[in-house]
Amino acid sequence: MKKTTRRALVLSTALALSVSMLTACSNATQTGGDAPSGSDDDGAATIGLLLPDNVTERYAAADKPYFEERVAELCDDCEVLYANADGDAAKQQQQAESMLTQGVDVLVLDPFDGKAAAAIVNQAKAKSIPVISYDRLIDSADVSYYVSFDNEKVGELQAQALVDRMKELGLPEDSGIIMVNGSPTDPNAAQFKKGAHNIIDASGLTVLAEFDTPGWEPPKAQDWVAGQVTKFGDDITGVYDANDDTAGGAIAALKAGGIDPLPPVTGQDAALSGIQRILSGDQYMTVYKAFKPEAYKAAELAVALSEGEQPEADATADTASGASIPSFLLTPVAVTVDNIKDTVVADGLYTIDQICTAAYADACAEHGLK
Template identity: 40%
Template sequence: MLSETRGSAEGDKGVAGDKGAAAGEMPAKAGGVKIALLLPESKTARYESKDRPFFEAKVKALCPDCQILASNANQDASQQQAQAEAALTNGASVLVLDAVDSASAAVQVVKEYDTPDWSPDKAQDEMTQALIALNNQVDGVYAANDGTAGGAIAAMMAAGIKPLPPVTGQDTELAAVQRILLGEQYMTVYKAIKPQAEAAAVIAYHLATGKPMPTDITGGTTVNNGKKDVPSVLLVPLAVTKENLKDTVIADAFWTTEQICTAQYAEACKAAGIL
């Protein structure tokens, strides 16, 4: 099983176990091999628009006959458990899991909310409540993803807070990139999703077919999960701000200049040196 840990800006892909060929057994033939991809939710655009197609494309390039069993838990841990069990029942040799449940970063705050379903609308309501309780005195907002960041920003703008305090985010959604250009959101955590998805696909393919893992895929990196040292691929997340957006998100073609710099954001793009 492969997994991604969602937190503030730490951790990506790691091999947690497998059902590959045992010692002395013949590797499984690629034809008919099934690999399950279990995604956590769909409100964050990256999972269905980036992670899934990148992963599927890489698996198909490595193994045209392999079958991918993809599912999305829609932020429901019990549903994800059922999807994992169904994938195993349907013959999946490897589970690539981005878990719904994850540990949150320890940050001292004056108001804290566990936003259901990562909902921007619910985040906006929660931020409105916080502003009322704090008499609009806010020094910063630590938001765990770009959707909740957008909700918090909407609440502060509705309350007439100027200038907006620093607001974090994660996932590098297009709307968040545009907010960063306008100065509404300070930063977003950028994970190079394509190499992340492709690395997961390479590992899943080799586990599923019982082929030896390429020595360069992990570079000898391991992570101890409390029981054993797990061979892992760790990608470095980046904090993307207005200053480095061009050299990261645009340089990687994660979002193009045309997608970002629509008419509404053209002046902000020029000021940031993108146009």
């Protein structure tokens, strides 16, 4: 072999080895700790959780920790990216875009605005990222699953409890009530309202006035109720209120307006403050939606989708535009002072100590919470 040929062969081999080593280094960098979020070579997934606001007590206290807990149980290496929109649809859009840019494998989205959130679903679809509509239904046919409760049933439970309580109090069938509904941007609020009207409209009660509370903000509910107290006074003999937080605002307005005794007031979400108001007699009832199974189901679906699975849903729900979405719908439960122990305490949502603080110790003893 000629020297020039041998030299060329050595150079060629060295060059090939060098390229091979550079390629290996490059691949190691791409799959290492500095890689974008998302599925890696070990199959670990990144799941985005987007919640709508901070005025609703349940999101930070229940939904987020339960969701993260279940994901961790199912997938040691999975990562949950979390963001809260603080009641701002534009902010939620930006948060979703950030998560999509980071390479999430699944989005679990509780929309602040069910219609506006359809844009997020469109962007996720363009990247082949599935979206689970959580608690509130996004108005998009491209949602992969919906996890929530029978929201029309929630409104029916609230209204039926109010009607029954007013009968127990011996009030006339045409007594006046006011209705404090949920946020006009929340698709669930329309279902609560529809369910409530199913019962109230057939009851003979007189709806003196009703209000859709922007952003579910308690101060706005309080201001509106204060105006109705000025207008109707003691003619307000019952209050349909769509959730516990706005019920707190309504009750504050009733007290400030000198309404005594307080009329029965409904609520929803079994917020700790709501349970305590029920014990003290300020609020009549709430609706308990077991957040743990709801959050767990969403987490289970998210992990399954990240692994390429398509679980079979046991129900469907229709979006505002009429699209049918595979769904898992849990059953809500009405809670009054008589079944606090058998519901929120038995399920571990709150302990007796959490409920029965010094201010509520006497009420707890009276109702057997000890």
